[in-house]
Amino acid sequence: MSGEEPSSTQESSKTKQNHTDTNEEEADLYLDQYNFTTTAALVASVDRKVMVTVKTGQIYFGILRTYDHFANLTLEFVTERIYLLKDDLENSDNFKPKFNISTREYNRADRQYEYYAERPVGCYLIRGENVVFIGEVDIDKEDKPLRYLKKVDWRLANDIISKKRRLEHRFNEKQAVRYSRKGFS
Template identity: 30%
Template sequence: MDYMPGTASLIEEIDKKQLVVLRDGRTLIGILRSIDQFANLVIHRTIERIHVGKKYGDIPRGIFVVRGENVVLLGEVDGEMDNESDLNLEKVSVEEILQAQRKQQEEHMEEKKAKLKAMKERGLSSNVEQQDDAF
């Protein structure tokens, strides 16, 4: 096997099942069909996998085109290791995982508000607060 620089080394990964983590935190799993010199990806039979605690859910997405600059991590999925039950995770319906995700996001926002309030009470300001004021 010869080493190829840059995205050319991904040629060997075409037509294999890949896991892609995006810059916004989403996780995609699908078959890599095409790449270009900018690491733009075309993924076929894509699912978006959402994890919340010990539960996960898969949302079918079909064909997905991902701009290369949004890819944080890309790796081949081992067919034998693709079973999440080995990790003591419970697969749930799309509706249930989306509801759990919304609840988790709401809890995160409440924690953030509480931290900002505590900082304000102590006479401190944060960059987050200043950024929120800018909008």
């Protein structure tokens, strides 16, 4: 009997080890399939071309060199790009924000950009709290949409966008005051 006990103990320790190995393999498999929603998701994009949109609306294209846990990004070979609608260029002096514009209307997929402008920026550090969107760019397809757009002078495009942002900001401030008078905050 005493000869059987050590063998059953050995078998139970082997079973425990096999069970532990299986759990580790399952955990590794689980992590491989898990989509990271934190800055850990950026690991695959390091040393690749990315597009970054910031809170103020600027769009930057560049090579992601490094980042930290706050999503502070260091980009190299950066270009800033502005897209303009036909109405933006033609009616830049008469631009007025639409009242009660819905998010659906503002983000319509069929909005046709007809113009663009870009300027080289160089190396750029973007603070993580300002990042709205970051996505990897397929360098084989990056320039395809630009074929259908007309390039305009950077200063002209920047002046138009700056004016639009100022007017929209004033409009939003006035609208916030109107809403607060009615009891909305």
